[in-house]
Structure formats: C-alpha cells, structure tokens
Amino acid sequence: MANKKNKKEAKLDFQSGWTYAPAPESADHVQLKSKYDLFINGEFTEPASGKYFETINPAKETKIADIAEANSEDIDRAVKAARDAYNTTWSKISAKERGKYIYRIARIMQERARELAVIESMNGGKAIRESRDVDVPLAAAHFFYYAGWADKLDYAFPGRIAKPLGVAGQIIPWNFPLLMAAWKIAPALAAGNTVVLKPAETTPLTALKLAEIIQDADLPPGVVNIVTGAGATGAAIVNHPGIDKVAFTGSTEVGKIIQRALAGTNKKYTLELGGKAANIIFADATIDQAVEGIINGIFFNQGHVCCAGSRLFVQEPVADIVIRKLKDRLETLIIGDPLDKNTDIGAINSKEQLNKIKKMVKIGVDEGGTCYQSSCAVPSKGFWFRPTLFTDVAQSSRIVQEEIFGPVLSIQTFRTVEEVIEKANNTPYGLSGGVWTDKGSKIFKVSSKLKAGVVWANTYNKFDPTSPFGGYKESGMGREGGLHGLHPYVKLN
Amino acid sequence: MNTSETKAKVEVRENGKMENGSYIKDGKRLDVLKTYKLYIDGKFPRTESGRYFKLDDGNGKTIASICRASRKDFRDAVVSSRKAQPDWAKRSAYNRGQILYRIAETLEGRKVQFMSNLVLAGATEEKATTEVNAAIDCCVYYAGWADKYQQIFSSVNPAEGSYFNFSYPEATGVVSAFAPEQFGLLGLISVMLPVIVGGNTCIILAAQNHSTSAIDFAEVLHASDVPGGVINILTGFRSELVAHFSSHMDVNAVIYTGNDVAEIKTIQTNSALNVKRAVFWNHSDWMDHTSHHPYLIMDLQEIKTTWHPVGI
Numbered sequence: 001m002a003n004k005k006n007k008k009e010a011k012l013d014f015q016s017g018w019t020y021a022p023a024p025e026s027a028d029h030v031q032l033k034s035k036y037d038l039f040i041n042g043e044f045t046e047p048a049s050g051k052y053f054e055t056i057n058p059a060k061e062t063k064i065a066d067i068a069e070a071n072s073e074d075i076d077r078a079v080k081a082a083r084d085a086y087n088t089t090w091s092k093i094s095a096k097e098r099g100k101y102i103y104r105i106a107r108i109m110q111e112r113a114r115e116l117a118v119i120e121s122m123n124g125g126k127a128i129r130e131s132r133d134v135d136v137p138l139a140a141a142h143f144f145y146y147a148g149w150a151d152k153l154d155y156a157f158p159g160r161i162a163k164p165l166g167v168a169g170q171i172i173p174w175n176f177p178l179l180m181a182a183w184k185i186a187p188a189l190a191a192g193n194t195v196v197l198k199p200a201e202t203t204p205l206t207a208l209k210l211a212e213i214i215q216d217a218d219l220p221p222g223v224v225n226i227v228t229g230a231g232a233t234g235a236a237i238v239n240h241p242g243i244d245k246v247a248f249t250g251s252t253e254v255g256k257i258i259q260r261a262l263a264g265t266n267k268k269y270t271l272e273l274g275g276k277a278a279n280i281i282f283a284d285a286t287i288d289q290a291v292e293g294i295i296n297g298i299f300f301n302q303g304h305v306c307c308a309g310s311r312l313f314v315q316e317p318v319a320d321i322v323i324r325k326l327k328d329r330l331e332t333l334i335i336g337d338p339l340d341k342n343t344d345i346g347a348i349n350s351k352e353q354l355n356k357i358k359k360m361v362k363i364g365v366d367e368g369g370t371c372y373q374s375s376c377a378v379p380s381k382g383f384w385f386r387p388t389l390f391t392d393v394a395q396s397s398r399i400v401q402e403e404i405f406g407p408v409l410s411i412q413t414f415r416t417v418e419e420v421i422e423k424a425n426n427t428p429y430g431l432s433g434g435v436w437t438d439k440g441s442k443i444f445k446v447s448s449k450l451k452a453g454v455v456w457a458n459t460y461n462k463f464d465p466t467s468p469f470g471g472y473k474e475s476g477m478g479r480e481g482g483l484h485g486l487h488p489y490v491k492l493n
Numbered sequence: 494m495n496t497s498e499t500k501a502k503v504e505v506r507e508n509g510k511m512e513n514g515s516y517i518k519d520g521k522r523l524d525v526l527k528t529y530k531l532y533i534d535g536k537f538p539r540t541e542s543g544r545y546f547k548l549d550d551g552n553g554k555t556i557a558s559i560c561r562a563s564r565k566d567f568r569d570a571v572v573s574s575r576k577a578q579p580d581w582a583k584r585s586a587y588n589r590g591q592i593l594y595r596i597a598e599t600l601e602g603r604k605v606q607f608m609s610n611l612v613l614a615g616a617t618e619e620k621a622t623t624e625v626n627a628a629i630d631c632c633v634y635y636a637g638w639a640d641k642y643q644q645i646f647s648s649v650n651p652a653e654g655s656y657f658n659f660s661y662p663e664a665t666g667v668v669s670a671f672a673p674e675q676f677g678l679l680g681l682i683s684v685m686l687p688v689i690v691g692g693n694t695c696i697i698l699a700a701q702n703h704s705t706s707a708i709d710f711a712e713v714l715h716a717s718d719v720p721g722g723v724i725n726i727l728t729g730f731r732s733e734l735v736a737h738f739s740s741h742m743d744v745n746a747v748i749y750t751g752n753d754v755a756e757i758k759t760i761q762t763n764s765a766l767n768v769k770r771a772v773f774w775n776h777s778d779w780m781d782h783t784s785h786h787p788y789l790i791m792d793l794q795e796i797k798t799t800w801h802p803v804g805i
Binding site: 141158159160252255256257259260262263264271273428443447448451452453454455456457458459462464466467468469470472473474475476477479482483484492 | 645648650651652653654656658660663665666745754757758761762764765766767768770786788795796797798799800801802
C-alpha cells in the first residue's frame with residue numbers, strides 16, 4: 001500500500017492545476033524575401049532553369065518563400081566562382097586577414113541572432129528555445145573559434161606544413177540548418193579553402209540569410225557560394241570535377257552513395273552520417289538527473305538528431321522506476337507552436353519525415369513492442385508526432401537497429417557492464433553514446449569501450465566548437481570541431 | 494657475419510658423385526626445402542584452397558611453392574583479427590612498445606636469412622643489407638611511438654559551460670592491407686607497424702615476389718610475443734584478393750600501396766559498403782625516412798570525445 005501511495009505522490013501533473021499562457025516569440029522583425037535566388041560569386045542570381053520550389057513552415061503547412069533550384073549549369077558557375085576566388089583572392093590574402101573576415105561573420109551572426117533563431121524555428125519546426133539557445137549561438141561561436149585558427153595553422157600539425165585543398169563542396173541536412181552550415185564553412189575558410197554549400201531542400205532559409213551576412217561582411221566574391229536544391233543539386237556538386245573535397249552530413253544511405261560516387265576520383269571527403277546511440281543508465285546513477293538527460297537525449301530537436309540517444313539501456317534494478325519516471329516526464333512535455341518559448345517539442349520537419357516516423361512506429365508495434373505515447377494534444381495543422389517510448393523490444397527489432405530520426409525511444413534492460421557494452425556496440429553505427437552512473441571508474445570503463453566518436457557521461461547532447469564530433473564505423477569518417485576539425489580541410493606537406 | 498662469408502665457406506665438391514651417402518649437385522649438399530604456409534591466428538596453416546604458385550629466382554629456378562590464399566583464408570584471418578583486437582588495444586602502450594621492440598631484437602638475430610631472401614628475389618647484397626637494417630630500425634622507430642602519438646594527437650577542449658571534455662585517438666579496428674611490391678621486408682614492416690602500434694589488428698597480403706620474406710617474417714612475429722591474430726599474413730595474388738580485402742563487412746579500414754588505377758577504384762567503390770576507411774600510401778621509396786611518420790598511425794585511428802559535467 002505504501003508503495004502505491006508513493007507512486008501517486010510522485011506523479012507529475014502540470015496540466016490540470018494551471019495552464020501555460022502562450023508566450024510566442026514575435027516574428028514581425030524578421031526580414032524575409034518572397035523569393036530567394038542562388039548566391040554565386042557574391043551575388044544573388046537567378047537559376048539557369050528558371051525553376052523555383054516552395055519552402056514551407058512545417059508547423060502551419062504554409063508557404064514562406066520560393067527558393068531557386070540549382071541545376072548542373074548553376075553548380076558549374078558556382079564551382080568556377082569558388083575556383084577563381086581561391087586562385088585570385090582567398091589563397092593570396094594573408095592568413096591574418098582571412099581570419100578577420102571570418103570573425104566578421106561571427107559578429108554579424110551574433111547581431112542578427114534573434115532573427116536567425118526565429119527563421120530557423122519557422123522553417124525547420126524546432127522549438128525557439130532550442131534555436132535561440134543552441135543552434136544560433138553555437139553557429140556564431142563556431143565561426144569565432146575557427147576564425148582564430150586561420151593564422152595559427154603552423155602550430156596545428158606538428159612537423160608538417162598545412163596547405164588548403166582548394167574548393168570544398170559541402171552538403172548539409174535539415175536538422176540543424178544554420179549550425180551545420182557553420183560547421184562546414186568555418187573550418188574550410190580558416191584553412192584557406194573556398195566553398196560551394198548546399199543547404200537541405202526543406203530548410204534553406206537560414207543558409208540564405210547567412211549568404212546575406214557573408215555579403216555584408218564584404219567577403220571577396222566567390223569565397224562562399226550557397227546553392228539551393230534537392231538531391232540532384234547535391235549530386236551535381238559531388239560529381240563536379242572542379243571540386244577538391246566533399247563534406248557531407250546526412251543519412252548513412254546517402255553517405256554510402258557519395259562514397260561510391262567519389263571512387264576513382266582524387267577528391268577527399270568527410271562524412272558525418274547516421275547514428276543509433278546507446279544511452280546507458282546504471283542502477284547507481286542519480287535517477288532524476290538521468291531521466292532528464294534521457295528526455296533531452298531523445299526528444300531534443302524532435303529526435304531529428306544524428307547523435308540522439310535513441311536506444312535506452314536501463315540496469316534491471318532501476319528499470320521499473322526509470323520507465324515510470326520517463327512516462328511521467330513525457331506527460332509534462334509541451335508540444336506545439338515552435339515559436340512559443342514554452343514549447344519543448346516542435347513540429348516534425350517535413351511530411352516525408354513524419355511518414356517515415358509513423359512507418360517505423362507501426363513496424364515497432366507489429367514486431368511486438370509495447371508503445372507508450374504522451375497523451376498531449378497536437379495542433380490540427382502541421383506535422384506533429386507525440387513523444388513515444390517502446391518497451392518489450394529486442395536487439396533484433398527494426399526500431400532498435402534502424403535510425404528513426406524522430407521522437408521515439410526504445411528501452412531495453414541489462415544486468416552487467418559486459419552485457420550492456422556488447423549490446424550497445426551491436427550496431428553498424430558508432431556516432432555517440434551516453435553513460436549515467438555516479439561511479440567514476442565505471443564511466444571510464446564504459447566510455448572507453450563504446451565504439452562511438454562522442455560519449456557523454458552524466459550529460460547528453462552537448463556541443464561546442466572546440467570539441468571534435470564525428471563517428472566510428474558506418475556513422476562516418478573525419479571530425480568536425482576543434483583542432484581535429486581542421487584536418488579534413490588541409491593537405492600536410 | 495655476412496652472406497659472402499657464408500658462401501666462401503661452402504666447400505666446392507664434385508658434381509654428380511656420391512659422397513658419404515649424399516648425391517652432390519651444384520657442389521652442395523641437398524638442402525632441406527621449406528614449405529611456405531600462411532600465417533593466420535598465430536598458426537601456420539596451408540591455404541584451404543590447396544592452390545599454390547611457384548616463386549622462382551629470376552632464372553627459371555623454382556625457389557618455393559607459395560600458398561595462393563583464397564577468399565576463405567582471408568575471411569578466417571578477419572575472424573582471427575576481430576577476436577584479437579580488443580585485447581591488443583587494451584594492452585598498455587608500454588607493452589605494445591616493448592613487443593614492437595622485441596620484433597626488432599628478433600629480426601636483428603635473423604638478418605642473414607632475410608638478406609639472402611632479398612638477394613634471391615633480385616637485390617644486390619648491398620641493397621639487401623641496407624634494407625634489412627632499415628627494417629630493423631623501422632621496428633625500433635614505431636616501438637617508440639607506441640606511447641607517444643596519443644599525447645601529440647589528443648586534446649583537452651576548452652568547451653563553454655560547466656563541462657570537462659577531452660579527445661583522444663582510438664584504434665579503428667580491423668585493417669586489411671597490401672604490402673608494397675618494392676622492398677619485400679621493409680615495405681611489409683612499414684605498412685604493418687603503424688597499423689598495429691595504434692591497437693589495430695591486421696590482415697596483410699605479402700608482395701607476391703617477396704612471399705618468402707613475408708612468411709619468414711611471420712616466424713619473427715611468432716617469436717616476438719605478438720599475440721596470434723594481431724597480424725595475419727597471406728600470400729597470393731593481389732588481383733584476386735583486392736575485391737575481398739575491400740568488401741568484407743567486418744573490416745574497418747583498407748590500406749593500398751600500389752598505383753593500379755582500376756584496383757584503387759575497386760577499393761574505393763567497395764569501401765562504401767560499410768563506410769570503410771580507404772587509405773592510400775603511395776610512397777615510392779620506403780627507404781626514405783620521411784616515409785615513416787605518426788600521421789600514418791593516425792590514418793587508422795578514430796578520435797573519441799568524452800564529456801562530463803563539472804559540479805558537485
């Protein structure tokens with residue numbers, strides 16, 4: 001009886017006692033054009049085909065702007081502009097001046113941080129709390145960090161002289177549109193390369209705002225070119241003979257296609273691909289802190305995160321209490337208007353992604369998993385998916401093996417350290433992992449045995465410009481961030 | 494002692510005569526010929542395929558029958574390397590350094606054997622001597638790196654907020670590799686050591702013309718406390734093994750040292766199957782000291798970043 005009583009007391013109920021008043025971030029200060037052209041050679045120019053596609057607000061399913069679709073002719077123009085800029089200006093100006101340009105970008109981004117955050121949430125569906133506190137500040141910090149490297153490359157690679165590669169073709173995903181642009185452009189420019197970057201089809205707006213910032217920062221024309229379009233545009237970049245290096249962030253499936261496409265060429269490449277991270281919670285962990293970390297690990301950015309902690313492993317003695325606390329916490333998550341400052345979970349990025357998540361959840365149920373979803377209401381328009389937990393899943397379940405890229409957590413239990421390491425590593429992926437325990441020696445044992453490029457111990461989903469990020473195995477190759485993130489953009493003599 | 498002295502001591506005897514129960518041919522007693530086998534999992538098995546190719550001395554005289562390794566031999570070797578990898582990576586850097594140094598010691602004592610292998614394969618005595626000496630020194634060089642590259646390529650990252658985080662290199666895992674065709678001993682060692690010193694295990698295909706040196710070197714490894722499976726050595730045809738070395742789903746990286754454009758493309762294409770790291774080391778001169786450096790070790794390493802909050 002006492003146990004039952006405790007359970008009742010522990011139940012969190014934020015809904016019935018009072019309601020949150022809406023706290024929307026205003027969008028009236030945002031300057032958006034109704035049509036965006038391609039940013040090539042320092043100017044916005046019309047696409048050769050004359051074709052445009054719509055970009056929408058996934059929370060409302062309303063159109064925001066028309067976006068130019070670049071074809072191979074446009075890519076050719078962009079690569080030529082980047083090559084000219086490399087030959088005539090960017091490789092000629094002093095490293096110190098190069099750094100100063102990059103610092104300028106960082107500072108203007110900070111000045112326009114609020115506008116960028118609002119646009120990021122409007123175009124991508126992510127909660128304003130995240131775009132305001134994570135995406136935009138980190139993106140600016142990334143430029144600020146790499147700006148300083150430009151004139152210090154002589155100290156970066158002992159015994160070697162670092163030289164730029166030339167023109168980098170960069171393709172980025174829709175989950176962190178501005179931040180991924182920063183991860184790609186900043187180290188490339190610092191090392192002396194010029195850039196042709198393609199933002200994702202569904203989220204081009206902040207990259208185009210970044211193009212305006214680059215214009216306002218007076219960067220020499222052609223140093224950064226931003227071209228919009230879908231898969232065919234990306235393929236045109238990858239296959240263009242004038243590209244010296246390809247940097248891609250996206251799914252493992254597309255990463256493999258790119259790796260194959262580059263066979264037989266001399267192009268260098270780095271890939272930052274999918275993940276299926278294990279988040280491991282031991283019985284001796286601080287449970288409430290761990291539950292909060294697990295929630296953040298999987299529901300951050302609607303689960304549209306390559307390093308999301310999508311496989312939870314709970315040690316048996318605490319499994320019941322952890323699962324109960326997770327369910328309680330799930331009920332308190334606020335899902336809704338991405339521009340509302342109270343929102344925890346925003347809109348799913350696209351209809352296509354929503355369908356993929358629904359399909360995977362159905363597979364999870366069909367394979368015998370027990371599905372638990374938050375009972376929260378979701379708006380009638382837009383793309384939404386309730387935060388979801390799965391229990392009664394096996395290592396072989398598809399929802400345990402495959403990346404869902406949505407707010408879906410699968411929960412398994414374990415007894416020993418050896419068992420959980422075996423299970424955690426039993427995946428082709430190896431991007432990230434989490435360990436929750438109060439015992440330091442256990443942290444070092446587990447974190448050193450996880451085959452993953454980033455391990456968060458007693459925290460999760462933390463990022464920083466100084467800290468290398470990237471995967472083992474099929475999660476990709478090469479690192480972004482920190483000193484190690486310079487390496488993919490230089491050749492060493 | 495060098496080979497010319499050895500040769501000078503051979504007593505020239507009359508051809509075609511019986512002497513003390515031996516039939517004298519080419520003025521020598523009848524040599525005991527060695528059966529060259531593969532080196533897999535710390536053992537010397539024959540190829541499961543039963544196939545062989547002849548290695549001759551350049552004048553049409555057969556030196557040995559060499560195992561022509563098959564896909565199955567390679568797959569067995571991968572199983573062995575995968576099994577050996579965690580323990581090898583877990584050993585202390587000091588221990589791995591000592592084992593690499595031990596290879597140098599063992600090789601030093603068997604210089605003559607390797608010099609005569611290289612001479613048989615066409616090198617002058619002077620070149621053979623220089624190469625064997627360089628090979629021994631190469632072992633000492635990488636032995637020294639065992640506990641040093643980590644510090645050079647690690648970082649403590651000044652992340653914002655109440656976090657402590659650091660990044661350090663870890664072995665990529667199981668590596669397949671092709672020894673360069675030139676420098677039968679030095680080339681083999683120069684490719685193998687940067688791989689294993691960083692905690693990887695490997696399957697390496699010997700240069701076809703230097704198969705005897707490679708398998709004799711396996712005996713050196715065997716006698717130097719290198720655990721079974723850490724290095725597997727196969728002999729055979731590169732052309733028929735390239736596809737398997739690069740497509741195996743449990744191999745994390747492949748190293749190619751040749752310059753055949755079609756083979757390079759095959760390796761790059763197949764690597765996409767499991768996002769394999771395709772590494773190309775195209776040094777024409779492995780004698781050059783600039784061909785040995787820690788960036789080769791780093792080609793087979795992954796950087797891991799570990800975060801922890803700072804607080805009470």
